Amino acid sequence: MKPFLRRLRAELFATPADALLSLGLIAVLxxxxxxxxxxxxxxxxxAVIRVNSTLFAVGRYPVExxxxxxxxxxxxxxxxxxxxxxxxxxxxxxxSGALWPRNDRIAAVLLVVLGLWRPWAMGLSLSxxxxxxxxxxxxxxxxxxxxxxxxxxxxxxxxxxALMWPVLYLVGMVLISGGLGLVAVSPSEWGGLMLTxxxxxxxxxxxxxxxxxxxxxxxxxxxxxxxxxVLYIEFIRGAPLITLLFLGQNILGFLLPGGLxxxxxxxxxxxxTFFAAAYLAEAVRSGLAAVPRGQFEAARSLGLSYxxxxxxxxxxxxxxxxxPAMVGQFISLxxxxxLLSLIGLMELLGTARTxxxxxxxxxxxxxxxxxxAVLFWCCCAALGLGSRALERRLDPHAVxxxx
Amino acid sequence: MSSAxxxxxxxxxxxxxxxxxxxxxxxxxxxxxxxxGSPTMARIRERGRLVCAVDGAVPGFSTVGPQGAFxxxxxxxxxxxxxxxxxxxxxxEFRPVTAGERFVALSSGEVDLLSISSTHTLGRxxxxxxxxxxxxxxxxxxxxxxxxxxxxxxxxxDLAGKPICVESGTNTELNLADRMRERGVAYQPLRFQSGxxxxxxxxxxxxxxxxSDSSLLAGKRSGFRNPADHVLLSELLSKEPSAKVTIQxxxxxxxxxxxxxxxxxxxxxxxxxxxNVEASRAAARADASQAERRRFLGVEGDFGxxxxxxxxxxxxxxxxxxxxxxxxxxxxxxxTPLGLDRGLNRLWNRGGLHIAPPFx
Numbered sequence: 001m002k003p004f005l006r007r008l009r010a011e012l013f014a015t016p017a018d019a020l021l022s023l024g025l026i027a028v029l030x031x032x033x034x035x036x037x038x039x040x041x042x043x044x045x046x047a048v049i050r051v052n053s054t055l056f057a058v059g060r061y062p063v064e065x066x067x068x069x070x071x072x073x074x075x076x077x078x079x080x081x082x083x084x085x086x087x088x089x090x091x092x093x094x095x096s097g098a099l100w101p102r103n104d105r106i107a108a109v110l111l112v113v114l115g116l117w118r119p120w121a122m123g124l125s126l127s128x129x130x131x132x133x134x135x136x137x138x139x140x141x142x143x144x145x146x147x148x149x150x151x152x153x154x155x156x157x158x159x160x161x162a163l164m165w166p167v168l169y170l171v172g173m174v175l176i177s178g179g180l181g182l183v184a185v186s187p188s189e190w191g192g193l194m195l196t197x198x199x200x201x202x203x204x205x206x207x208x209x210x211x212x213x214x215x216x217x218x219x220x221x222x223x224x225x226x227x228x229x230v231l232y233i234e235f236i237r238g239a240p241l242i243t244l245l246f247l248g249q250n251i252l253g254f255l256l257p258g259g260l261x262x263x264x265x266x267x268x269x270x271x272x273t274f275f276a277a278a279y280l281a282e283a284v285r286s287g288l289a290a291v292p293r294g295q296f297e298a299a300r301s302l303g304l305s306y307x308x309x310x311x312x313x314x315x316x317x318x319x320x321x322x323x324p325a326m327v328g329q330f331i332s333l334x335x336x337x338x339l340l341s342l343i344g345l346m347e348l349l350g351t352a353r354t355x356x357x358x359x360x361x362x363x364x365x366x367x368x369x370x371x372x373a374v375l376f377w378c379c380c381a382a383l384g385l386g387s388r389a390l391e392r393r394l395d396p397h398a399v400x401x402x403x
Numbered sequence: 404m405s406s407a408x409x410x411x412x413x414x415x416x417x418x419x420x421x422x423x424x425x426x427x428x429x430x431x432x433x434x435x436x437x438x439x440g441s442p443t444m445a446r447i448r449e450r451g452r453l454v455c456a457v458d459g460a461v462p463g464f465s466t467v468g469p470q471g472a473f474x475x476x477x478x479x480x481x482x483x484x485x486x487x488x489x490x491x492x493x494x495x496e497f498r499p500v501t502a503g504e505r506f507v508a509l510s511s512g513e514v515d516l517l518s519i520s521s522t523h524t525l526g527r528x529x530x531x532x533x534x535x536x537x538x539x540x541x542x543x544x545x546x547x548x549x550x551x552x553x554x555x556x557x558x559x560x561d562l563a564g565k566p567i568c569v570e571s572g573t574n575t576e577l578n579l580a581d582r583m584r585e586r587g588v589a590y591q592p593l594r595f596q597s598g599x600x601x602x603x604x605x606x607x608x609x610x611x612x613x614x615s616d617s618s619l620l621a622g623k624r625s626g627f628r629n630p631a632d633h634v635l636l637s638e639l640l641s642k643e644p645s646a647k648v649t650i651q652x653x654x655x656x657x658x659x660x661x662x663x664x665x666x667x668x669x670x671x672x673x674x675x676x677x678x679n680v681e682a683s684r685a686a687a688r689a690d691a692s693q694a695e696r697r698r699f700l701g702v703e704g705d706f707g708x709x710x711x712x713x714x715x716x717x718x719x720x721x722x723x724x725x726x727x728x729x730x731x732x733x734x735x736x737x738x739t740p741l742g743l744d745r746g747l748n749r750l751w752n753r754g755g756l757h758i759a760p761p762f763x
Contacts, residue, residue, distance in 0.1 A: 264513075344498065
């Protein structure tokens with residue numbers, strides 16, 4: 001405690017002027033915090049969120065088919081636990097090899113607290129509360145089992161886990177949209193957080209390969225390829241996303257005869273993808289520019305083919321440099337999905353608009369917007385955390401740390 | 404001359420084509436019994452559902468309920484049309500469309516019908532303008548001004564030099580500018596992209612007044628912390644008669660939508676409700692003296708067929724959603740949080756403007 005006090009004194013109360021400034025700031029901040037807390041706990045009427053929680057989560061998804069989304073959620077939680085455990089069971093250079101390092105213990109406790117408290121505080125029905133408890137329990141159980149026995153499968157286990165996610169994504173698509181014996185659910189009925197995550201994950205996954213190809217195209221020696229890439233990137237970067245979205249929604253209907261144009265949700269998702277790809281291409285290009293030319297030449301002179309030299313030597317180094325910029329792109333892409341509400345799609349913000357217009361909940365804007373902000377913050381924070389973990393993993397100079 | 408005509412292969416071909424066309428036309432007439440051919444209605448029947456555009460965020464007109472169903476008077480109109488055309492009020496695919504895109508969505512064929520409060524104006528109606536087809540007025544509105552009761556502002560003149568909240572890019576903004584210029588009153592417009600920003604700004608006192616359609620003002624006021632602290636000025640800035648919109652290229656479809664609207668109004672005038680319409684039809688069938696009801700409910704005559712709709716389309720409509728008065732009370736009236744007065748939206752014989760031409 002002593003060093004903490006000493007530090008406090010050194011940083012906040014070093015001179016009388018400092019002390020005055022600090023006291024003033026602390027007073028203002030605590031007043032604001034007090035006002036906010038008083039509003040949140042005494043004046044805000046959270047019924048608007050509780051009653052519409054399904055709408056915020058999945059939009060107008062038919063009630064009788066929602067079991068599919070629950071199944072997907074169980075699969076996702078199990079897969080998360082499995083990946084988490086398997087990764088920990090394979091210690092890396094920068095890790096001590098502990099099965100439950102400190103950060104993991106904190107995360108587990110947070111999960112338990114959130115999983116127990118949040119559904120109860122929201123006043124969800126008991127069966128839904130029980131499902132959330134079950135989900136958290138499953139995640140931690142699988143995490144423990146995979147951490148305990150993951151070693152036995154060796155590197156194969158890691159490879160299987162990496163393969164599991166794309167497969168799970170496809171399974172999720174089938175579960176959400178139907179097909180293969182399941183009743184089809186039209187994309188016009190998707191909404192809420194599900195649509196936001198679906199549109200942004202679709203765009204993030206697909207814009208990555210397109211962006212890398214564009215970046216390579218822009219550095220290519222073939223003039224046609226180079227100018228094509230430059231033209232594409234500069235056109236997309238010169239037009240605001242919202243105009244492209246409007247174009248996609250309205251012009252395709254005229255250009256393609258009825259029925260041929262993809263559904264509006266997919267049109268919007270593709271526009272997001274192509275938009276993000278142009279920006280991502282520039283991030284990747286900056287990464288490529290950071291790799292000395294000698295690296296490529298050395299790889300070629302060792303007898304690697306062009307694709308091998310690119311894929312095994314140049315791109316991995318470029319990606320490491322470009323990663324922070326790319327994650328920044330992904331985060332802004334996630335937030336750009338709110339523009340879909342302007343073309344009439346019921347993603348999170350679109351859902352919020354209709355909920356705030358419900359005669360029973362008029363004037364509850366603050367509650368709704370605050371919830372939206374928290375949801376978006378959670379998603380973006382998760383992306384940021386993931387990217388930092390990835391950065392550490394890709395860092396060749398990492399040293400074993402104490403945690 | 405005739406022998407030359409017979410020997411000329413092109414002439415022969417064209418004659419055959421003409422004959423074939425006539426034959427097809429004749430057959431078509433026989434099959435449809437003179438019923439009009441509406442490409443839109445054919446498309447709806449083939450698809451098995453009506454694609455109906457709604458705004459999705461206008462209180463009482465169209466919002467999404469907690470269970471995911473669209474609620475509101477505009478949403479119910481879609482259901483009425485689906486009941487008339489397809490016989491099932493549930494066969495509607497609701498398409499939330501924003502104000503800016505609605506007409507493009509309609510003319511590109513993405514939606515069959517706009518069930519959004521759209522003011523009927525010359526420019527939107529005329530072939531040289533947007534070339535749309537407007538149904539009968541579905542809701543009479545007018546642009547109003549709301550002020551805090553305590554401010555002492557009682558007329559537009561009192562707003563001289565004061566900030567007024569308004570949504571940018573709307574008719575509302577233009578009307579406000581016009582009326583203030585006529586009166587020679589200078590004011591500060593405070594423009595907002597959407598109502599979700601404008602109303603909180605007004606409630607926090609950033610502007611002395613807010614202007615929008617009266618129905619919307621009254622609706623939003625019901626969500627304020629102290630609704631009684633705000634009043635609507637008696638002056639109206641504009642008349643906003645809004646109607647359901649279809650494309651001009653399909654007059655038969657526009658007629659069907661027009662008479663479905665009239666059905667709702669006539670049903671109220673005739674005292675037919677969701678609850679009693681079926682019994683009334685049975686009674687009318689048994690009683691030849693109820694000539695008007697027999698015609699309206701399709702017991703006699705072939706009005707349904709003339710519109711390309713089933714003979715009992717009026718019964719289906721009223722059974723699905725009720726009459727106009729029931730719709731109004733359910734979504735906008737005194738029993739709802741919006742608590743709108745019917746005002747101009749009463750029937751013609753009760754001091755309002757809604758009137759249905761005769762069903763004969």
